[in-house]
Structures are given as C-alpha cells and as structure tokens.
Amino acid sequence: MKNFSGRVLFLDRSDINTDEIIPAKYLTEVSKEALKPHILEDLKLPSFSGPADCAGKSVIITRANFGCGSSREHAPWVLEVNGITAVIAESYARIFRQNMFNCGLLAIELKKEDIEGVFALKADDAVMDIDFSARRITVTSSHGRKEITFFLSPFDASLVEAGGWVEFADKRY
16 A cells, blocks of 8 residues: 655645646656656646646645546546645545546545645645544644544545555456
C-alpha cells in the first residue's frame, strides 16, 4: 500500500477540472511518465506556478467538485506519477473519484468546515499525516495542528489496500 502522508499542496478553488489537472493536448501520451511535467500547468490561481509548486508535494487539499469535466484516467495518472497519493476535497466528480481509487490513490471527502480548518493551517511547511487504518488525518504547520477522521466505504478501502483495481481483481478473480 502507498504512503499517503507528506507535504501539502493547497489549491484554494472549487471546480478544478480534468483539463486543468492534465491538459487535453497530452491525452495521446501512452505512458504516465510522459504526463509528469504537465501536471496542473493550465491551472490559474494567484501565486501558483503549476508543476513547480507540485514538486515534493504528496497531498492536495482543495475545495468542492474536484476532477469535474471530461472523464479520463490521465488525471489521476498525472497525480500518481508526480508522487501525489491523496486528494482531500469537499466533493469530487464521480468518475474522477472512482479513477483515483482504481489507481490505488486516496480521494477523501471532508465536510466544508473541516476543509476550512485545514486551509486555516496553510503554510509552506504544512505536512499531512494520513493514518489509513485509523481513518485519521493530522495536519501540522507553523499555524497549528488539526486532527480529522474520515470515512471510506469498505470497497474503496479494499481498492486502496490492493494498490488499485487491477491488483484487486488479480487477487480475487
């Protein structure tokens, strides 16, 4: 199972779509590695520098409806190849969320007030520890510390534990 803890990338916007996660012009690529340098390159946020700001980050915290737009596996693939193993949001586009679990990545949904509490800790030194077995997130930064519990369905947890859909299917079918 992947390590889901690490430095945090704060994306303070709702409705970040799959074209912003990985621009459509790269969808002809057949390897995840070829997608790597293009992560979030079309995302426009104040003081955000796309791929450079993603370097060394393992967890994304964002707002509602993350991964909306066109359904494509490339969006979670570009996160995975860049070392991002978890996204925490208020909500997700349904297909994107399932594609995250199919890749063995975590897509954690939290209540709006919990998302606000994490954004209150926004700092360059922010680190998130995700204890998968306890279903607990601990965020620590120079602005404080916060613990939050989360829920995963048994099936989604099984996909993550197996490392994704292919690994899950190989063990059972």
